[in-house]
Amino acid sequence: MSDNNPLRDPFDAIADPTRRKLIRILAEPREIPLHELTVQFDMGRTAVSKHLTILKEAGLVLDRKVGRETRFRLNAAPLREVHDWLSFYQKFWTMNMISLGQLLEEDEE
Structure with a gap:
């Protein structure tokens, strides 16, 4: 192998x-x-x-x-493939947290 x-x-x-x-x-x-x-x-x-x-x-x-x-x-x-796959979701959650933060800031105004 x-x-x-x-x-x-x-x-x-x-x-x-x-x-x-x-x-x-x-x-x-x-x-x-x-x-x-x-x-x-x-x-x-x-x-x-x-x-x-x-x-x-x-x-x-x-x-x-x-x-x-x-x-x-x-x-x-071989863990590089796992890392790359997870990095997509890290970006996904980061963007969602930014969006949530912006939504909460707008709600406070």
């Missing part, structure tokens, strides 16, 4: 709170081994691995084998 052709939509991948927490943890500027990730959740290694697989399919997580250990790191590039 390449970063240019993800198997899963990043929106789908970030829909789960556990995966969002994994993304937050993996935002550290270092690779993190699976055993360090697992201790931060109330679930087993297999369940954490399944969530990591979904994130990998979306291109959000990269992994590297070091001996018998697998280390993970965030690839934030």
Whole structure:
């Protein structure tokens, strides 16, 4: 799988709170081994691995084998699509708040 052709939509991948927490943890500027990730959740290694697989399919997580250990790191590039989509709604809400403010000012006059 390449970063240019993800198997899963990043929106789908970030829909789960556990995966969002994994993304937050993996935002550290270092690779993190699976055993360090697992201790931060109330679930087993297999369940954490399944969530990591979904994130990998979306291109959000990269992994590297070091001996018998697998280390993970965030690839934030696919989150650009999410950011761009959300930025439209940020503009939408900003414009609505400006309009509401103007309406309230007119109402006070």
